[in-house]
Each structure stands twice: as structure tokens, then as C-alpha cells.
Amino acid sequence: MSVRLSVNLVFLTGALLSVPAFALNDADLKSLVSELDTRQRNSGDYKSVVFIEQREKSKVTQAFEATVFRRDADDKWMLLFSKPKSEAGKGYLRLDKNLFLYEPALGKWERRTDRSGIGGTNSRRSDFDESRLSEEYTAKFIADEKLGKFDVHHILLNAKTEADVASPVLHLWVDKSSKNILKRQERSLSDKLLRTVYYPAWEKKFSKSKGADVYIPREIRIVDEVEKGNGTTVVLRDVNLDGLPANIFTKAWLESQSR
Amino acid sequence: MLEELKVLLLVAVRNIALHKVKSLVVGGILFSGSFLVVFGLSFLGSIENTMSQSIIGSVAGHLQVYSADAKDDLALFGSGFFGRDDLGEIPKFEQVREEILKHPNVASIVPMSFENAIIGRGNLLDELFERFRKTVRSGSKAEIAAMSESIRQNLRTVRTDLENEIKIAGNPDDIKKQIADVDLALSDSFWSKISTDPESLMIFLESKIAPLSGEKEPLYLRYMGTHPELFSNEFKKFKIIEGENIPAGERGILISKRIYETQLKNIVARGFDNLYKGIVVQDKSIVTDISLKTFATDLPKQYLEILVQLTGENRSLTLAELQKFMKTQETSLEKVLQDFLTVDDKNFRERFDFFYKVIVPKIRLYSFNTGETINLRSYTRSGFLKTVPLKIYGLYLFEGLESSDLAGAFNFVDLVSYRELYGRMSDEGQKELEEIRSKIPIKSVENAANLEDSLFGAEAQIETRAEGPQTAAVQAKPAAALEFRRSQSGRYDPAELKTGLTINAAIILKNPRRIASTRAEIEELLKQAKLNLRVVDWKQASGTLGQLVTVIRAVLLIAVAIILIVAMAIINNAIMMTTIERTREIGTLRAIGAQRAFILRMFFIETMTIGLLASAAGSLLAVTLLSILNVKGIAAPSDFLSFIFGGPKLYPSVSAGAAVFAPVAVSLLALIFTLYPAFMASRISPAAAMQDRE
Structure with missing residues (x-):
């Protein structure tokens, strides 16, 4: 999602230049959401180092370093932990609708659901995956608002019935001028607020394969709205949009990293 | 007078x-x-x-001590309510231990902390494909070929099930796609890849085919973190019946024999065991006893739990022996197996004997065996999922309480692993965390209320452009493999079991007749030492029971x-x-x-x-x-x-x-x-x- 969000932001900025200051009409809204996806998407491969910090009751209790690999064309995604030692070598590999977790101490794989937190934190697979907002949700314009010093569009997204998503209801606050997503709320079907996610830093990077900029969130702050005081901060660095080796999205490759 | x-x-x-x-x-x-x-x-x-x-001889001891700040009462055998009890913490067990051992009637004090763990389990096909992966990696060509054939035979069963499903399904198109995937996995061209590209073949099976077998319910295990040696010495009913106790300084788990037999055993074997207890031990009948009737009805429906495990020559051997036993010429193993599992009062005893004598030696009877390592997953105090790999050192029971679900509800882990699952970080872990954090500058925000102002205020600079050349091409493999901690190297200093965090502790008395006066005196001792703790007797500690x-x-x-x-x-x-x-x-x-x-x-x-x-x-x-x-x-x-x-x-x-x-x-x-x-x-x-x- 972080990557998704970063792309979103880029599109937002672009869109802002052309979007008038009044409420978005349906067509504009649709194109904005689609743009949020497109600007984050890289047609080629993607790799970045990600740092995850977990706070419990405002105290830092866990910190991880991992590498995220993506091949959007084939819907493949992988996350490999490198620090701390107790987590190093653990990895997630997504193939189709399956999320496989590798435990190097056991040398075993486990097929898990998409909704599990990554590495026991509040971050989810979707936080690191390609943005698919326009495919998975239908959008509704709520209002133009102010977020800090930014003028933002407040958009409501409801999951389409066939979409397999972690959050059925999303609220997005998108910067009018830059089209960067700045804030996102994830709610349950009963409208209970579950997580608030902030995107305080976006980076645009030129992708050769796409022939255009890709927007990447450098920092994501996730606030747990159920367990107050808990939260996760994700920081991305060393983003690389060059091609990855062909055979990398396999169990064998992930296993080989910790042998 | x-x-x-x-x-x-x-x-x-x-x-x-x-x-x-x-x-x-x-x-x-x-x-x-x-x-x-x-x-x-x-x-x-x-x-x-x-x-x-x-109660005293299994887990409670004579008295129990826990935090006076606890929001719930201690209920060792469950409070009867769902959810997790808030029992507070004893942050420094060594202080409490020292004070309580001062009392002349106290023989010993054993730290203990309870929690529930989840163990994820793959379905039948996940397990089959996992075995296949191992065979592909280290097996001979003949073994790989035999296992491939078994997989194809099982896939034919899966296909038949899908064909039956499509007749009643509301989403036939989805099932058609699934049948197409199974057909591909049955084709010769697919299996020809086994020598050239086994990884993609296995990935296809694991990601496209395995989910077709549905999801297996995760297993929930209640565990107690304790000092394994001390517990074993002080609780006389406790007995290891397989393997050994968790050695000092090692991370591990002891599984309850009761749970092993009633939850971790192959479901068909459990069905046979239940029927044996009813028909042979209690002299009941399948015809008149409703629960026995249910077991008997379920048995043939569970044939896949056996069939999937029969691979290679075990498959043909089992078929031959079943044909002889059942006096049939039927060549479909699944049909013969289903017939075999259709039991009644008359044929039960000989089928039970045949099952254990002929079939059981060819299958894996339990989900885990002693000596293997399992991933114990549990929610930390703050609600995050934490995983710790633990070796199963053995099986235990409480003597005289072998058939009790209440006494057999606990599994034992060393207190150090408990603390890790609880979310309490060791000094070493804390040091490592600081090291990782020091490399990433993250702006600290005191509270959520001013988070938005802090992130999006006047000085906010949201968008930047990544400058400079692209970083070097990604290596297929890092220069050095990741250094990670294997479960078996996660040793700790045994002294840690007597210090640090525990949730409660059992007090064993020399003279149990003086339980009431001792309880009051210990409470007074703790009060004088300014330790804010509650002392209860075994009756109170065991909750509603x-x-x-x-x-x-x-x-x-x-x-x-x-x-x-x-x-x-x-x-x-x-x-x-x-x-x-x-x-x-x-x-x-x-x-x-x-x-x-x-x-x-x-x-x-x-x-x-x-x-x-x-x-x-x-x-x-x-x-x-x-x-x-x-x-x-x-x-x-x-x-x-x-x-x-x-x-x-x-x-x-x-x-x-x-x-x-x-x-x-x-x-x-x-x-x-x-x-x-x-x-x-x-x-x-x-x-x-x-x-x-x-």
C-alpha cells in the first residue's frame, strides 16, 4: 500500500493542476482514483528496503528491516526480513490469491490469508503492494477539506462486492494540488474506524520501463484506532525500479536467502 | 428416678x-x-x-500469588468467559520469591503464566505438496516418480469432487476454472516439467491446486510458561510419558497427552478411538447411541485423510490388503477405503484392529511428533501476533487425570519463550532494536492528537524527487546469506527462569493444614515488603471450578x-x-x-x-x-x-x-x-x- 499510496500521490498532484476548486463530479472522481493507481504503478519490477517500527502504547517495541520485491505485471509480491536476527530469513511470498509465509527456523511454508499483519505488526501486505483502488472500490466524493496546511479532497471508497480486500470502506484525503494521498482511514462495514494511515513523504522516481515517474511513499504512519496508543511507522528507502532476475518470485529463491 | x-x-x-x-x-x-x-x-x-x-496436584499448588492490580480474578481452569483475563504482572519474580520463601511453612514457589496460542495448519493438499517438495529436493528419481503418480491419483479425486460441486454451485464459472487447473495438473505435459522446471510445477500445485481442498481450522493451544524442572519437582501428579522434560536453558514445549490424542491425532484414528471407547469399553451400540452413530457416519466421509497420505507403493499395498480383508475385487482404493470405513457394531472390532495393524504404520498418525519443532503463534499483550519456534521435547500427563480435559488442557513452555510471546523484549533484543532504529531517522511525535499538525503543518514538505543514478542492479542472491537465529540456538541463561516477569506463581506449603493462616501471613509479609500482590488459596485460584x-x-x-x-x-x-x-x-x-x-x-x-x-x-x-x-x-x-x-x-x-x-x-x-x-x-x-x- 505504501507504494500504492506514493503512486496515488503523484497522480493527485498532476490531477490537481487540472481539477477545479469545487466538488469533483463523477467522471473527475473516477479519473482521479484511476490516476492514484497509475502514478504509483510501475510497469516493470520494483524493489526497496523497508523499515517497520512498531509502537505499543507509544513505546517502540519492535523494529524490522526487510526488502520488498514486486512484479506488478504478474501480480507477484515478496517481502524478506533481514533484521532483527530472530526474524531474519522469514519471508512472505504472494502468488495469485495465496500468501505464503516462510519460517527458516522450521524450513517450512505456511499458506495464510491476506489479512494477516506483516511480521506481527499493524502493517499489511496491501501496504506494500501495488495500488488497485479503481479496480477494487467505487468512489464517492465527500467534501473539500483542509488537512494541516493542505487543501484536500475527501473521498469515500466502498469495496466492490467481488473484491477481496482487507478493508471494505476507505476514506482518502488527497492533496488537491499535488494529488498525493495524505491520509487514509480504513473502516469496517459497520463504519467502525480501524486504522488511520498518514503519508507525510512521497518520492517521485523516473522509471525506464514505464517511461514516466513512479510515486512512492517514503514514509507511512499507521495509527491503530482499536488499540489506542499502538501504531506502526514504515519507511522505504533504496527504491530500485530496474528489472529483477526472472526466477526471484519462487519459494526456492526465498529459502535460499537464509540457508 | x-x-x-x-x-x-x-x-x-x-x-x-x-x-x-x-x-x-x-x-x-x-x-x-x-x-x-x-x-x-x-x-x-x-x-x-x-x-x-x-487442582493442587496439577497446576494450582496450595496458594497462588498475583498482582493486586489485576482487573480479573485468577481462574486457572478458565473463568468461563471468552477473552483474555487481565491479571496484571509480577515484573520482578525474584523479589516475590525471596519474600515468600522467608515464611517457614513455604516449601517452594513456582512461576507460571498462561496464554493461548494458535497453530496454523495447512489442508490435506498443502501437507501433500509439502512432502512432495521435500521429495523433489532430496528424494531419488523413483521416489519422485512414485509421489508424482500419487498426487495425480489424489487430483483425480479432487476433480470428481469439483464435478459434483458444479451441479449445485451458484458460481459454476469459478469451478470450471478450477477444473481446468486440475486438468492441467493432471496432464503429461505438466509433469514433464518435473525434470526441467520443478519449482514452477510445485508453485502451480501449491498456489492453484492446494486452495481447492478448503481451509483447515487452526489449532488453539493453551500454554503455561514456567520453570520446567521446578514444576516437575513440585507437582507430583506431573509425569513425562514420552521424550524428556525441557532441559534447562533450552526453548521448548511439552504437549499434553490428552490434547495429543484428542486434537493432534489423525481424524480417522480419533473416530476409531471414540468408537472403540463406546462400543468395546462402555458396551454401547452405534444403533442406539447418538454420539456413536455420528462418529460412525462421519468415518467414511473422512477417507481423504488417509488416502492422501498413502503414496508410492503403500498405495498398492494397502489396496491389496484391503481387497483381501474386505473380500472384494474393487480396484479403486478410495471406494474400498470408504467401504472399509463404513462400520457397524458387528464389524467394528476387526476393522479397528486392521486399521491400527495395517493402515496406521503407513500414515502419519499425529500432526507433530516429539523432537519436531512447531511455530507457536500468540497475541502479545498489545494485540500483535508474535511467533516463536519451539521444539517438542515430550508428552506429559497428570497421573490419575489421564482422561480429564480440564487437567489435560495445558501445554508447558519455558518461561523465557513465554515472555517473548508475551511481547517482553530481552536486553539483547532491546539493544538490537535500538541499533536498527538508529539507522532510520523517524520524526518522533508525542501523541496522535498533534500528529496531523506535525505531519502536515507549515513546514511540511511532502514531495521530493529521487535524484542521482539508479542503484546497482539487484543481485539474485545477496553476497552472504542472512544471519538468522535458528530455534535450537536460542539458548538462554537458566537463571532467567527465576528472575524477571511472570504473571502468577504457585506456592507449595510444607503443612497444607495451615493454609488459611499461612495465606494471611504471606499477605502480611508482602505488604511489609511493599509488594502489591494478592494471595489466594487453590479454591479461589481455580475459578468457578x-x-x-x-x-x-x-x-x-x-x-x-x-x-x-x-x-x-x-x-x-x-x-x-x-x-x-x-x-x-x-x-x-x-x-x-x-x-x-x-x-x-x-x-x-x-x-x-x-x-x-x-x-x-x-x-x-x-x-x-x-x-x-x-x-x-x-x-x-x-x-x-x-x-x-x-x-x-x-x-x-x-x-x-x-x-x-x-x-x-x-x-x-x-x-x-x-x-x-x-x-x-x-x-x-x-x-x-x-x-x-x-
């Missing part, structure tokens, strides 16, 4: 004989009351005794009280009736010089005679019955009662106090209820007797 007593006794015996119905009613009531008191109190005393042994005896005792006493009050009202009424009937006799006695006191004594002696005789007989019957049951025992009709009974049978003993007390108390009570009618009788005048005659 003595002469008068003799006369009164003679009169009493005569009257008892004369008024047979009244005597029988009054005597019968007193007999029953006395029997009930003696039997009830003795039985209850025995249950209290066995239950205390079960410990209150059971108190509740049963209260119900029994209330019942006895009601019965006695009703009985006494009847006695009172019966004597009143007799008094009226005997007006003439009493008047005559008064006329010939009997004093009022004589009349009173006459009634009292009469009641006491019946009372003592009847209640003594009631008490005697209760004692006789209890003595017989003490030898024969009362079988526990359920697993729950086997815990209460302290084993499969309860051997009640006679409460000598109750046997003596009951007849005396019942007779005295009867005497009290005789007061009024006797007083009325004593007021009858000779003139009244004469009038009555007229």
Missing part, C-alpha cells in the same frame, strides 16, 4: 407399638433425614478431597434444611394428632396422680426412642453403603467428573463426624418439635378425660 425412667421407657415402647402408623411415619422421616445427612456430607467430603488433590464444592455443599444443606423443616412439621402434626387421640389416657394418668412433668417426660422419651432408633438406622445404612462404594468405587460418567473424582472412579469414605453427629442432631431436632404437643398434652386435666368419656 431410675424406676420412673423404666416406666417411661415401657410406656414409650408400648405407645410406639400401639400407634404403628404414626411411629412409622415419624421414624421413616428421621431415618431418611439421618441417611441423607451422613451420605451427603461424606460424599461431599470425598469429592472435596479428590478435587483438591486434582473451585467454587463448585461450595455450591454443592450449599445446595445440599439447603435441601436437608428444607426436608427437615417439612419433616418436623409432619412430626409435630403427627404428635398433636396422637395427643388428641390419647386425651382419655392422659386424663386418666393425671387422675391417678401423674404430674404434668411426668406427662412431658413421657412424650420426650417416646420421641427420643423413635428418633435415636430411626436415625441411627439411617446413619448405619449410609455407612454400609459408603463402605461398599469405598471398595467398588463410583465410575465417573464424564471426563469432567473424572477430574472432580480425581480419576476414573470415586472411592467415597465415611465421615465419622457426620455418622455420629447426624443421629444426635436429628433426634434433638425431633425433640424440639415435640415440645409444643407435649406441653399441650400436659395441660389435659382429669376432668377433661372424664368429659371425653361422657
Whole structure:
């Protein structure tokens, strides 16, 4: 999602230049959401180092370093932990609708659901995956608002019935001028607020394969709205949009990293 | 005086004989009351005794200590409510240990902390493909070929199931796609990749085919973090029956034999075990017993749990042996297996024997075996999922409580692993965390209220452009493999088990008879040491279970009280009736010089005679019955009662106090209820007797 969000932001900025200051009409809204996806998407491969910090009751209790690999064309995604030692070598590999977790101490794989937190934190697979907002949700314009010093569009997204998503209801606050997503709320079907996610830093990077900029969130702050005081901060660095080796999205490759 | 007593006794015996119905009613009531008191109190005393042994000897110890800040009461066997109890923390066990061991009646203190874990389990195909992956990696060509063939055979079964499903499904297009995937996985061209590109073949099976077998329910395990050696020394009922205890300084888990047999065993084997218990041990019938009927009906539906495990030559061997046993020419293993698993009262015993003799040696009977490592996953205090790999060192049970689900509900892990799952970081972990954090500058924001202002305020700079050349091309493999901590190298200093965090601790006393005074004294000791802790006895610590005896005792006493009050009202009424009937006799006695006191004594002696005789007989019957049951025992009709009974049978003993007390108390009570009618009788005048005659 972080990557998704970063792309979103880029599109937002672009869109802002052309979007008038009044409420978005349906067509504009649709194109904005689609743009949020497109600007984050890289047609080629993607790799970045990600740092995850977990706070419990405002105290830092866990910190991880991992590498995220993506091949959007084939819907493949992988996350490999490198620090701390107790987590190093653990990895997630997504193939189709399956999320496989590798435990190097056991040398075993486990097929898990998409909704599990990554590495026991509040971050989810979707936080690191390609943005698919326009495919998975239908959008509704709520209002133009102010977020800090930014003028933002407040958009409501409801999951389409066939979409397999972690959050059925999303609220997005998108910067009018830059089209960067700045804030996102994830709610349950009963409208209970579950997580608030902030995107305080976006980076645009030129992708050769796409022939255009890709927007990447450098920092994501996730606030747990159920367990107050808990939260996760994700920081991305060393983003690389060059091609990855062909055979990398396999169990064998992930296993080989910790042998 | 003595002469008068003799006369009164003679009169009493005569009257008892004369008024047979009244005597029988009054005597019968007193007999029953006395029997009930003696039997009830003795039985209850025995249950209290066995239950205390079960609770104290399994996990509770005599006393338990935990934080006074706890929001919930300690309930070792569950509070009966869903969710996690908040029992606070004992952050420094060493302080508590030191203070409590100062008390002369304390023999030992054992730290313990309870939590629930989740163990994810793959479905049948996940397990099959996992075995296949291992075979591909290290097996011979022949083994790979045999296993490939088995997979294809299983896939044909999956295909048949899908074809059946499509007829009733609301989403036939999805199932058509799934059938197409299965067809591809059945094709020769697909399997030709086994020598050229086994990884993509396996990935296809694992990601496209495995999900077709549905999801297996995750396994929930209750575990207790403790000092394994200390626990084993202090809890005498605890016994390792396979493997060994978790060695000092090692991370590991001991699984309860009860859980191993009832939750981790192959589901078909469990079905056979349940039917064996019902049909062979308890002499019940599939036809008449509903639960046995359910087991028997489910058995053939679970054939896949066996079929998927039969690979290579085991498949053909099993088919041949089943054909011979079932006397059939059927060549489809799944059909023969389904027929074999269709059991009734008559064929059950020989099929049970065949299953364990021929099929079981060819399959994996339990999800995990001793010596293997499992991933224990649990939610930390703050609600995040944490995973720790633990080696299964062995299986244990509590002696005498083998069939109890309550006693067998716990699995043991070392306290250090518990703390990790609880979310408490070791010093080493904390150091590593700081090191990782130091490399990433993250702006610290004090609270969520000013987070938005802080992130999006006047100085916010949201968007930047990544400058400079693209980083170097990604390596297929890093220069050095990741350094990670294998479960077996996660040793710790055994001294850590006696220091640091625990949630509660069991106190073992030298003299358990002094439990109440010791509890108060320990509380005082802790108070003086400024340790904010609560000390409870085993009854309180065991939650609703410990209150059971108190509740049963209260119900029994209330019942006895009601019965006695009703009985006494009847006695009172019966004597009143007799008094009226005997007006003439009493008047005559008064006329010939009997004093009022004589009349009173006459009634009292009469009641006491019946009372003592009847209640003594009631008490005697209760004692006789209890003595017989003490030898024969009362079988526990359920697993729950086997815990209460302290084993499969309860051997009640006679409460000598109750046997003596009951007849005396019942007779005295009867005497009290005789007061009024006797007083009325004593007021009858000779003139009244004469009038009555007229």
C-alpha cells in the first residue's frame, strides 16, 4: 500500500493542476482514483528496503528491516526480513490469491490469508503492494477539506462486492494540488474506524520501463484506532525500479536467502 | 428416678407399638433425614478431597500469588468467559520469591503464566505438496516418480469432487476454472516439467491446486510458561510419558497427552478411538447411541485423510490388503477405503484392529511428533501476533487425570519463550532494536492528537524527487546469506527462569493444614515488603471450578434444611394428632396422680426412642453403603467428573463426624418439635378425660 499510496500521490498532484476548486463530479472522481493507481504503478519490477517500527502504547517495541520485491505485471509480491536476527530469513511470498509465509527456523511454508499483519505488526501486505483502488472500490466524493496546511479532497471508497480486500470502506484525503494521498482511514462495514494511515513523504522516481515517474511513499504512519496508543511507522528507502532476475518470485529463491 | 425412667421407657415402647402408623411415619422421616445427612456430607467430603488433590496436584499448588492490580480474578481452569483475563504482572519474580520463601511453612514457589496460542495448519493438499517438495529436493528419481503418480491419483479425486460441486454451485464459472487447473495438473505435459522446471510445477500445485481442498481450522493451544524442572519437582501428579522434560536453558514445549490424542491425532484414528471407547469399553451400540452413530457416519466421509497420505507403493499395498480383508475385487482404493470405513457394531472390532495393524504404520498418525519443532503463534499483550519456534521435547500427563480435559488442557513452555510471546523484549533484543532504529531517522511525535499538525503543518514538505543514478542492479542472491537465529540456538541463561516477569506463581506449603493462616501471613509479609500482590488459596485460584464444592455443599444443606423443616412439621402434626387421640389416657394418668412433668417426660422419651432408633438406622445404612462404594468405587460418567473424582472412579469414605453427629442432631431436632404437643398434652386435666368419656 505504501507504494500504492506514493503512486496515488503523484497522480493527485498532476490531477490537481487540472481539477477545479469545487466538488469533483463523477467522471473527475473516477479519473482521479484511476490516476492514484497509475502514478504509483510501475510497469516493470520494483524493489526497496523497508523499515517497520512498531509502537505499543507509544513505546517502540519492535523494529524490522526487510526488502520488498514486486512484479506488478504478474501480480507477484515478496517481502524478506533481514533484521532483527530472530526474524531474519522469514519471508512472505504472494502468488495469485495465496500468501505464503516462510519460517527458516522450521524450513517450512505456511499458506495464510491476506489479512494477516506483516511480521506481527499493524502493517499489511496491501501496504506494500501495488495500488488497485479503481479496480477494487467505487468512489464517492465527500467534501473539500483542509488537512494541516493542505487543501484536500475527501473521498469515500466502498469495496466492490467481488473484491477481496482487507478493508471494505476507505476514506482518502488527497492533496488537491499535488494529488498525493495524505491520509487514509480504513473502516469496517459497520463504519467502525480501524486504522488511520498518514503519508507525510512521497518520492517521485523516473522509471525506464514505464517511461514516466513512479510515486512512492517514503514514509507511512499507521495509527491503530482499536488499540489506542499502538501504531506502526514504515519507511522505504533504496527504491530500485530496474528489472529483477526472472526466477526471484519462487519459494526456492526465498529459502535460499537464509540457508 | 431410675424406676420412673423404666416406666417411661415401657410406656414409650408400648405407645410406639400401639400407634404403628404414626411411629412409622415419624421414624421413616428421621431415618431418611439421618441417611441423607451422613451420605451427603461424606460424599461431599470425598469429592472435596479428590478435587483438591486434582487442582493442587496439577497446576494450582496450595496458594497462588498475583498482582493486586489485576482487573480479573485468577481462574486457572478458565473463568468461563471468552477473552483474555487481565491479571496484571509480577515484573520482578525474584523479589516475590525471596519474600515468600522467608515464611517457614513455604516449601517452594513456582512461576507460571498462561496464554493461548494458535497453530496454523495447512489442508490435506498443502501437507501433500509439502512432502512432495521435500521429495523433489532430496528424494531419488523413483521416489519422485512414485509421489508424482500419487498426487495425480489424489487430483483425480479432487476433480470428481469439483464435478459434483458444479451441479449445485451458484458460481459454476469459478469451478470450471478450477477444473481446468486440475486438468492441467493432471496432464503429461505438466509433469514433464518435473525434470526441467520443478519449482514452477510445485508453485502451480501449491498456489492453484492446494486452495481447492478448503481451509483447515487452526489449532488453539493453551500454554503455561514456567520453570520446567521446578514444576516437575513440585507437582507430583506431573509425569513425562514420552521424550524428556525441557532441559534447562533450552526453548521448548511439552504437549499434553490428552490434547495429543484428542486434537493432534489423525481424524480417522480419533473416530476409531471414540468408537472403540463406546462400543468395546462402555458396551454401547452405534444403533442406539447418538454420539456413536455420528462418529460412525462421519468415518467414511473422512477417507481423504488417509488416502492422501498413502503414496508410492503403500498405495498398492494397502489396496491389496484391503481387497483381501474386505473380500472384494474393487480396484479403486478410495471406494474400498470408504467401504472399509463404513462400520457397524458387528464389524467394528476387526476393522479397528486392521486399521491400527495395517493402515496406521503407513500414515502419519499425529500432526507433530516429539523432537519436531512447531511455530507457536500468540497475541502479545498489545494485540500483535508474535511467533516463536519451539521444539517438542515430550508428552506429559497428570497421573490419575489421564482422561480429564480440564487437567489435560495445558501445554508447558519455558518461561523465557513465554515472555517473548508475551511481547517482553530481552536486553539483547532491546539493544538490537535500538541499533536498527538508529539507522532510520523517524520524526518522533508525542501523541496522535498533534500528529496531523506535525505531519502536515507549515513546514511540511511532502514531495521530493529521487535524484542521482539508479542503484546497482539487484543481485539474485545477496553476497552472504542472512544471519538468522535458528530455534535450537536460542539458548538462554537458566537463571532467567527465576528472575524477571511472570504473571502468577504457585506456592507449595510444607503443612497444607495451615493454609488459611499461612495465606494471611504471606499477605502480611508482602505488604511489609511493599509488594502489591494478592494471595489466594487453590479454591479461589481455580475459578468457578473451585467454587463448585461450595455450591454443592450449599445446595445440599439447603435441601436437608428444607426436608427437615417439612419433616418436623409432619412430626409435630403427627404428635398433636396422637395427643388428641390419647386425651382419655392422659386424663386418666393425671387422675391417678401423674404430674404434668411426668406427662412431658413421657412424650420426650417416646420421641427420643423413635428418633435415636430411626436415625441411627439411617446413619448405619449410609455407612454400609459408603463402605461398599469405598471398595467398588463410583465410575465417573464424564471426563469432567473424572477430574472432580480425581480419576476414573470415586472411592467415597465415611465421615465419622457426620455418622455420629447426624443421629444426635436429628433426634434433638425431633425433640424440639415435640415440645409444643407435649406441653399441650400436659395441660389435659382429669376432668377433661372424664368429659371425653361422657
